[in-house]
Amino acid sequence: MTENYYTWHSPHTDRPFEMLVFGDRGFPLIFFPTSMGRYYESKDRGLIDAVSWFVDNGLVKIYCVDSADAWSWYNKQAAPYERARNHAAYDQLILQEVLPRAVAETGFNRVAVSGCSFGGYHAANFAFRYPEHVSYLFSLSGVFDMRFRMDHYYDDNLYFHNPVDYLPGNQHPDLWRMGIILGTAEKDITRRHNEELSGILTAKNISHWLDVRPNAVHDWPVWKDMFPHYLSLMK
Template structure:
């Protein structure tokens, strides 16, 4: 059944309300992040949820479309870079301490999948690489992996520990080697270079993954709507 549920609650981690859409009633749980400055309903409005309809209706997956706080973190040039990084650290606390336990309780799964397009691919990758004991699949579609352009010349622990390009070479968490990782990117993609670089980082650590470069495509929703159902079909 294609069930849609809306949730809103006050998050102590953010100090404000947070919103989320859920699609499906059974199946493997997938957190789906929006693109840059996107909201929890973006994937529905853009047709990405529709591309996964069959998997939801067949009870194979449940999609948790979380909101972003990009406007209060990495994309807010009106606050100091240290505050941007701190706000994102609070967002990670929300994901790990509020949303993950809720999903685990509702679905019975201890490990989940995460996915996102464009800057949503950053969010998915960062969460997966930071918490591999709780993530079994990562589907990054045209994602980015270097947050430093968003913090000017500032650098602190909140930047380092939320910047996959920096912390992944030293990340030795054993569950990274049992995660299904796909780095999907278009052939003519603004983020292709970052995906190729992250692929080399994973190769150097012998972490199995698939760098999926889609020919004759660009950084846009049509290629993501092709990638997403394909990747979902690989969940076992």
């Protein structure tokens, strides 16, 4: 499997940024790590090996990005407004630095986004904010409400990065053209979050699949089963 490492200084966050890219062709997929995870997490956990057939056969090219959680949503040393502001800067990094590279390198004009656990939040938030750029959303055990990270503080940056708040009023037509899968498990700590988001999508008549795996929990073995299954459904 082709593997390339990239690093640069991001003008949007004014911080170094790192990324691993797997594959040399195929539909571009941006993959977000779990809470405070790093760009190499999915490789180390065996998730990339689980989808190696899709990469080796040129069906997908996977961009494993670094996270910003340690200095955004999870940064208890920063004031709540700074946490949300730092996440907004990270969001622009993905939109204006990673996305253009992915589409330029692959020749596609849209991407897929995915992630496990807190990475599922990042994927969903990016997809729902920029549906004109996203064809597929695969959220694996995600959460979609950041208010629990904000110590009762609320502002516009939180609202516009909190899918359960802004999605009900989002009327972008490309939302109805996106392939959306919300993966969770019967005993998953995020199950209710996925059921809540599914309810919002259902109320808007947005087609999606709420995939609840029976007798399973919030863990990597489940995600390694989910991810190749979801990739197999791309058209």
